[in-house]
Amino acid sequence: MSTIDYSEKIPNNVDLANDRTLQRALEHWQPRFLEWWKELGPNDFANSDVYLRTAVGVDAQGWAHYGTVKMPDYRWGIFLADPIADRTIGFGDSFGQPVWQQVPGEFRSQFRRLIVTQGDTEPASVEQQHRLGNTCPSLYDLRNLFQINVEEGRHLWAMVYILHAYFGRDGREEAEELLARHSGDVDKPRILGTFNEPIEDWLSFFCFCYFTDRDGKFQLKSLAESSFDPLARTCRFMLTEEAHHMFVGETGLGRIVRRTLEVMKEVGSDNPEAIRRQGAVDLPLLQRYLNYWFSSSLDLFGSEVSSNAATTFANGIKGRPDETTQYQDHVCADSSFEIEVPDGKGGIMKEPSPMRNAMNEVLRDAYIRDCEIGLKRWNMQIKRAGYNFELKLPSNRFRRAIGAWANIPTDLEGRLIGREEYDRRMPGWLPSASDRGYVKSLMQRVVEPGKMAAWIAPPERGVNNLPLDYAYVQLN
Numbered sequence: 001m002s003t004i005d006y007s008e009k010i011p012n013n014v015d016l017a018n019d020r021t022l023q024r025a026l027e028h029w030q031p032r033f034l035e036w037w038k039e040l041g042p043n044d045f046a047n048s049d050v051y052l053r054t055a056v057g058v059d060a061q062g063w064a065h066y067g068t069v070k071m072p073d074y075r076w077g078i079f080l081a082d083p084i085a086d087r088t089i090g091f092g093d094s095f096g097q098p099v100w101q102q103v104p105g106e107f108r109s110q111f112r113r114l115i116v117t118q119g120d121t122e123p124a125s126v127e128q129q130h131r132l133g134n135t136c137p138s139l140y141d142l143r144n145l146f147q148i149n150v151e152e153g154r155h156l157w158a159m160v161y162i163l164h165a166y167f168g169r170d171g172r173e174e175a176e177e178l179l180a181r182h183s184g185d186v187d188k189p190r191i192l193g194t195f196n197e198p199i200e201d202w203l204s205f206f207c208f209c210y211f212t213d214r215d216g217k218f219q220l221k222s223l224a225e226s227s228f229d230p231l232a233r234t235c236r237f238m239l240t241e242e243a244h245h246m247f248v249g250e251t252g253l254g255r256i257v258r259r260t261l262e263v264m265k266e267v268g269s270d271n272p273e274a275i276r277r278q279g280a281v282d283l284p285l286l287q288r289y290l291n292y293w294f295s296s297s298l299d300l301f302g303s304e305v306s307s308n309a310a311t312t313f314a315n316g317i318k319g320r321p322d323e324t325t326q327y328q329d330h331v332c333a334d335s336s337f338e339i340e341v342p343d344g345k346g347g348i349m350k351e352p353s354p355m356r357n358a359m360n361e362v363l364r365d366a367y368i369r370d371c372e373i374g375l376k377r378w379n380m381q382i383k384r385a386g387y388n389f390e391l392k393l394p395s396n397r398f399r400r401a402i403g404a405w406a407n408i409p410t411d412l413e414g415r416l417i418g419r420e421e422y423d424r425r426m427p428g429w430l431p432s433a434s435d436r437g438y439v440k441s442l443m444q445r446v447v448e449p450g451k452m453a454a455w456i457a458p459p460e461r462g463v464n465n466l467p468l469d470y471a472y473v474q475l476n
């Protein structure tokens with residue numbers, strides 16, 4: 001196992017000390033990153049002591065160290081999973097050949113585009129959550145937010161390392177641009193739609209962690225299959241950190257459901273007005289937030305039929321999650337996949353697409369199945385409490401902005417409807433201004449150790465076996 005050198009200015013396990021040019025280039029970028037963090041990271045808490053985990057190794061056992069740090073002093077570094085001996089290309093036209101340690105010239109711009117897109121999402125999410133700490137429902141949650149923020153910062157480092165180390169001047173320029181685009185900026189927005197959506201309340205945050213970080217899981221797993229081995233190794237280690245982000249989303253939403261069910265029992269009613277009088281999140285309101293973030297996150301997979309996806313698969317750049325274990329045919333030159341598209345006459349038709357062109361849809365389908373798991377769990381909670389209400393994922397045709405269903409009005413079940421009906425019914429499907437106003441009114445900061453806001457149940461356990469009333473953040 002390779003160890004991480006923490007005596008270095010930039011902690012790393014890539015032997016940076018022996019590549020002075022690269023080290024200098026990254027040390028030049030480092031103060032810019034810190035400036036960006038101080039401006040657009042969780043800067044209201046720059047002086048707080050936060051109980052955070054930091055990567056200290058890259059193997060499955062004991063990879064993290066827990067301790068109290070001020071976030072601007074967090075040791076962001078460059079960590080690649082250990083190489084797999086004799087690894088060969090797992091998919092596409094070069095299947096079975098040795099993986100590449102350098103980027104083949106002919107695939108350079110395709111690789112760069114994907115790495116930049118991946119890198120762009122990481123600082124974007126920190127920007128989206130910039131002020132969220134001020135309304136935390138507990139110190140436990142505040143600490144989790146900051147853990148996610150520092151790790152998204154580290155994921156930015158992961159992509160910046162690849163850009164600097166393998167893409168020369170272009171890569172260095174792209175690394176600068178990653179700090180120049182900003183979430184929601186009219187002139188220089190982030191690349192992908194969801195990463196320009198504001199996250200101003202914790203219900204949105206938990207939905208984002210549940211749905212959008214899960215896109216991260218699928219995209220990172222696809223890039224972890226890449227024939228470009230340094231990229232694959234970087235993504236493999238990022239996935240280790242990513243699991244906690246989805247945990248925060250799933251348990252956050254689960255705790256909201258639990259609290260709502262308690263309130264429903266207390267007041268003996270499932271009437272949203274009665275639930276809101278007690279300061280909890282009624283289930284129809286939660287459903288509208290799920291509709292919003294799920295439909296937005298579906299767009300992150302790109303178009304159903306995509307020549308980009310076909311090319312990146314053929315060229316061994318981006319595979320499918322768990323390519324080796326989940327699929328028999330790793331070349332996919334002759335197979336096809338049925339895609340549902342609008343038939344142009346107000347209906348839906350199935351159309352075969354060459355499998356390689358349909359890779360975005362293959363990933364999206366797998367993602368949707370993964371999203372269902374949490375809903376099943378929450379629905380079980382609701383059923384056990386004796387209520388006849390089911391949380392549902394909307395159809396993958398609903399409210400799409402990318403691909404075959406972009407701007408095609410459908411209802412939540414994906415039935416095509418007229419534009420007028422769509423606009424009229426939308427307030428019942430997505431959070432309305434009054435829903436958002438109500439959620440905003442709930443966002444009162446709770447910072448007494450062990451205490452929770454009234455709209456969320458406590459978690460089952462604290463962080464790293466510490467008690468729930470541990471002071472996970474000392475605000476100073």
Ligand code: BYC
Pocket residue numbers: 113114115117118121122125152191192193194212213214215216217219220299300301302303304305306307308309318360402403
């Ligand atoms: N919004 O052929 P198309 C994460 C663009 S999340 C705006 O349909 P393609 C994280 C597309 O870029 C994971 N634009 O799709 C989570 C292209 O533009 P260009 C992030 C979009 O290329 C939480 C054009 O439309 N990682 O890590 O097959 C917190 C036509 O593209 C959108 C990745 O995404 C959209 N939603 O696939 C923190 C992996 N969708 O290039 C972090 C890297 C598409 O023609 N990226 N477009 O100007 C990719 O693999 C692919 O770029 C995509 C799109 C899957 C995103």
